[in-house]
Amino acid sequence: xxxxxxxxxxxxxxxxxxxxxxxxxxxxxxxxxxxxxxxxxxxxxxxxxxxxxxxxxxxxxxxxxxxxxxxxxxxxxxxxxxxxxxxxxxxxxxxxxxxxxxxxxxxxxxxxxxxxxxxxxxxxxxxxxxxxxxxxxxxxxxxxxxxxxxxxxxxxxxxxxxxxxxxxxxxxxxxxxxxxxxxxxxxxxxxxxxxxxxxxxxxxxxxxxxxxxxxxxxxxxxxxxxxxxxxxxxxxxxxxxxxxxxxxxxxxxxxxxxxxxxxxxxxxxxxxxxxxxxxxxxxxxxxxxxxxxxxxxxxxxxxxxxxxxxxxxxxxxxxxxxxxxxxxxxxxxxxxxxxxxxxxxxxxxxxxxxxxxxxxxxxxxxxxxxxxxxxx
Ligand code: GDP
Numbered sequence: 001x002x003x004x005x006x007x008x009x010x011x012x013x014x015x016x017x018x019x020x021x022x023x024x025x026x027x028x029x030x031x032x033x034x035x036x037x038x039x040x041x042x043x044x045x046x047x048x049x050x051x052x053x054x055x056x057x058x059x060x061x062x063x064x065x066x067x068x069x070x071x072x073x074x075x076x077x078x079x080x081x082x083x084x085x086x087x088x089x090x091x092x093x094x095x096x097x098x099x100x101x102x103x104x105x106x107x108x109x110x111x112x113x114x115x116x117x118x119x120x121x122x123x124x125x126x127x128x129x130x131x132x133x134x135x136x137x138x139x140x141x142x143x144x145x146x147x148x149x150x151x152x153x154x155x156x157x158x159x160x161x162x163x164x165x166x167x168x169x170x171x172x173x174x175x176x177x178x179x180x181x182x183x184x185x186x187x188x189x190x191x192x193x194x195x196x197x198x199x200x201x202x203x204x205x206x207x208x209x210x211x212x213x214x215x216x217x218x219x220x221x222x223x224x225x226x227x228x229x230x231x232x233x234x235x236x237x238x239x240x241x242x243x244x245x246x247x248x249x250x251x252x253x254x255x256x257x258x259x260x261x262x263x264x265x266x267x268x269x270x271x272x273x274x275x276x277x278x279x280x281x282x283x284x285x286x287x288x289x290x291x292x293x294x295x296x297x298x299x300x301x302x303x304x305x306x307x308x309x310x311x312x313x314x315x316x317x318x319x320x321x322x323x324x325x326x327x328x329x330x331x332x333x334x335x336x337x338x339x340x341x342x343x344x345x346x347x348x349x350x351x352x353x354x355x356x357x358x359x360x361x362x363x364x365x366x367x368x369x370x371x372x373x374x375x376x
Pocket of ligand 1: 183184185186187188189190191192268299327328329330331352353354355356360
């Protein structure tokens with residue numbers, strides 16, 4: 001090997017070493033390759049992770065009631081559970097006619113007896129029985145689905161789906177709607193007012209309660225407890241004070257506060273008809289110096305049957321009832337009272353009470369009621 005060859009090998013070796021050194025130095029100086037900087041592909045679970053930063057949702061103020069009434073579907077399920085065949089003699093009686101092999105005179109007599117015991121009333125019972133006898137003798141009960149449809153249609157006619165059952169809680173001219181709640185003590189007035197306020201508050205309505213039952217300290221106390229629970233003010237007066245004065249102050253408070261609805265509880269003392277008439281008449285007159293009463297709800301305890309009807313008649317004579325609340329339908333075999341009381345007073349049942357729980361007040365709807373009765 002001559003010196004030229006040695007020189008070439010030397011230069012080549014130097015170039016290789018230099019190139020290697022430069023390559024290593026560049027790797028050290030450059031930032032990591034962009035592909036290594038990319039975040040990992042999001043996995044499905046990442047996309048449903050709650051954000052780490054706080055949301056704009058305001059924290060509830062201490063003591064704020066954020067309760068919401070349960071969804072209508074849950075309430076319907078409850079209605080069905082409480083009125084359905086196995087729990088309710090009226091429903092059982094109605095369904096029994098569908099399962100009879102032979103519709104002889106005895107079967108129809110039994111059917112009528114059950115309807116009368118469940119307070120459907122003599123007139124409606126006869127109408128229903130005659131209509132069914134007529135229809136089923138043509139159709140026969142061999143097709144039970146068809147027979148049930150006939151029974152449903154006839155019941156629905158009796159319950160009268162054409163009534164306007166909406167609650168009149170809207171005021172006019174910037175004034176609140178005023179709901180006067182009347183009925184004998186123990187029928188469920190206070191409880192119903194509490195449950196109703198809860199529903200209204202959930203609809204973003206502002207409510208004021210008036211404890212115009214000044215005869216029983218416990219009544220005002222109980223109403224206030226409901227008011228506090230739902231987060232609405234309760235206007236009270238001195239025990240034994242003038243109920244009309246409390247009603248007036250409650251409506252005045254509603255106007256001053258710009259409230260949507262004022263609900264006034266009253267004493268249900270049936271001492272004498274004139275006494276009751278004087279009391280309720282005065283309350284209504286005094287309220288109407290400030291704002292019209294938009295709804296007068298009469299509470300009837302469904303378990304009291306014919307007694308309840310007698311009460312209803314008395315109240316209807318002293319004040320113009322615009323809606324009926326039928327309480328305690330859960331513990332009653334007497335769902336038929338719905339039909340009788342509507343006929344007697346010509347006023348619709350607007351709400352029904354199905355228990356002592358906060359969500360046990362349900363808007364009355366003819367079709368749902370009949371379907372609940374006929375569900376097995
Ligand atoms: P008021 O005297 O008319 O105000 O009647 P209350 O509201 O004090 O109710 C009397 C009782 O009936 C209370 O124990 C309530 O819990 C109960 N009550 C009210 N409504 C219903 C209902 O729909 N079902 C049942 N089972 N009990 C009810």
